[in-house]
Amino acid sequence: MMNLKPIFAALLLSAIAFTGCRKANLDVDxxxxxxxxxxxxxxxxxxxxxxxxxxxxxxxxxxxxxxxxxxxxxxxxxxxxxxxxxxxxxxxxxxxxxxxxxxxxxxxxxxxxxxxxxxxxxxxxxxxxxxxxxxxxxxxxxxxxxxxxxxxxxxxxxxxxxxxxxxxxxxxxxxxxxxxxxxxxxxEDCTYIEGGQIIFANNVFYTTGVTGGEAMNFKSGCLADLGFNIVYSANTNAFKLSNSGDRNPQAHIIAYNNTMVNTGWRRPSAKGGSVWVENNVHAEIYNNLFANTRFGIKRDTKSPEDKRTVVSNNLYYGYDQLTVDQFQPSKDIVGGVNEIISKKAGDNDPKFVNYPESTPVLNADYNTAWDFHLQSGSPALGHGRTDFTRHHAAGITIAGVGVTYTSPDPANYIGAFGTK
Known part of the structure; x- marks a missing residue:
């Protein structure tokens, strides 16, 4: 009779070896x-x-x-x-x-x-x-x-x-x-967020979106503080703020001290812009600098923002007249209070340290030598609002790394950077 023990032993060793290889591939540390x-x-x-x-x-x-x-x-x-x-x-x-x-x-x-x-x-x-x-x-x-x-x-x-x-x-x-x-x-989109306790701060977004896409896209379920971010030439909006999705809690987004440059122009539809609000989102929008962006803060007129939404202390700059015209409050462009906005091209120049404001708005290539700090005499200096309450001023503690992240304090200037 054939001795089966060596065969069984060989099969067992083969199985163990296969399992070991599979484990090494599937659970890698x-x-x-x-x-x-x-x-x-x-x-x-x-x-x-x-x-x-x-x-x-x-x-x-x-x-x-x-x-x-x-x-x-x-x-x-x-x-x-x-x-x-x-x-x-x-x-x-x-x-x-x-x-x-x-x-x-x-x-x-x-x-x-x-x-x-x-x-x-x-x-x-x-x-x-x-x-x-x-x-x-x-x-x-x-x-x-x-x-x-x-x-x-x-x-x-x-x-x-x-x-x-x-x-x-x-x-x-x-x-x-x-x-x-x-x-x-x-x-396309840089981020697409459908809920959570959220801090986005001190980030840079650029060269994104071929035919569509937002830099930061938030839906229902989000309690978010968004501060001191720079967005350059997003195909569509820097921020899309929406309560779509029927999740609880209602989306409540606080966007403050952000700088947006050349956003929205590469999307030919009406959605292209800088900040889009819709679908009963509760938004608070303070101290943001809009430079050569397509539109200001734009709403979906068929499904607008929550009536508690607050817009104030933002600055709008347009190098040409078309841009300035599209900033003006209307049925679909949200007007705020204490805004720095004019009706003439070139007014309210933020005086960036190093950025040629004549840069074509369809340009998507970012020069890392650009500097969006403000020079002395900028109209953005001293016009920021600091008396609002952020979701996460007390911090979000991340147990896995033992770090508490707090949303940054608002600044008394407009935009992501003050003077150097």
Whole structure:
């Protein structure tokens, strides 16, 4: 009779080896240094390491991934990965060593300036905490197909043919922090947020949106403070503020001390602009600087904002007369109080330290040497309002990293920067 024990032993060893390989691929903790990943990931990606993302990755519910300063998360441009966050994600860069989600430099050509080379960060309703601190997201926004993980799992809009945002967050009870970060070179929306306690502060958004897309797009369920952000040439709006989706709480968005430049002109429809309010959103809009943006604060006349919405102490500058004309309050352009707005081209020049105000409004290329601080004598200085209450002045504590983030205090100037 054949002795089956050696055969069974061989089969058992093969099964163990297969399971080990599968585990190594699906639950990657590259805390010791560089690595590559696809499938399920959690643990720590170590300071300064390079993580090669070969396929879609998922942070499982109940687990966390912490990305330390200086990590480069390098996306495979053939696989065009999506990052699915069912647990928690903490991207903890520094000013000197930001975390970067990117592609190989060889692909960063003018022909590819609107990305599409990987998906985005897609946080499911089970994601309790997500932090992007000193983090760069660039060259993503791939279009979904029936084979996309997000479509198969019913995430984001869950249909083929959607251009993914850099960041989607969807937990009305969750905590979302995006601070000191840069989002650039994306095909459409930078962010699409459907709920949570939220702080967006000290961020820069540019070169985004081929035929549509907002820099920051908020829906029902959001309690958000948005302060000291710069948005340059978003295809559509810098902020889309909406209560769509029928989630509780009602969207209540406080946007203050932001600078918007050249936004909205690259979208030919009426939605292109700077700030769009709709669908009973409760908005508070203070101390914002609109420079050469298409329209001022624009409403959906068929589904307008909540009547408690407050608009005040904003400055509007237009280099040409068409721009100035489109700032004037009307049925669809929201007028505020204590606004600095005129009817003549060139009035209310904010006197940026270094930005040629004659730059064509259809330009989408951002010069990092530009400086949107204000020179002495700017009409934006000393005209900000500071007597309003922010949602998160007392802070949002992120348990996974033991840090409390507070929304920054409003400034007594208008825009994201005062004088140097």
């Amino acid at each position: 590259t805390s010791s240094g560089n690595g590559s990943a696809s499938g399920e990931v959690s643990g720590v990606w170590a300071k300064g390491s390079i993580q090669m993302i070969k396929g879609d990755i998922t942070i499982p519910a109940g687990k966390s991934l912490t990305i330390e300063e200086g990590v480069t998360v390098l996306m495979d441009t053939t696989a065009k990965p999506e990052i699915i966050v069912k647990g928690n994600l903490y991207s903890m860069g520094t000013a000197e060593n930001p975390v970067k989600f990117t592609v190989n430099d060889a692909y960063k050509t003018p022909a590819k300036k609107f990305g599409k080379m990987w998906g985005g960060i897609l946080a499911a309703p089970t994601c309790a905490e997500l932090v992007l601190d000193h983090t760069i997201l660039e060259y993503g926004g791939n279009t979904t197909s029936d084979a996309s993980t997000s479509v198969k799992q019913g995430l984001y809009k869950a249909v083929a043919g959607e251009n993914l945002p850099a960041l989607w967050f969807s937990n009305i009870n969750g905590k979302l922090i995006v601070v000191n970060s840069i989002v650039r070179n994306f095909q």
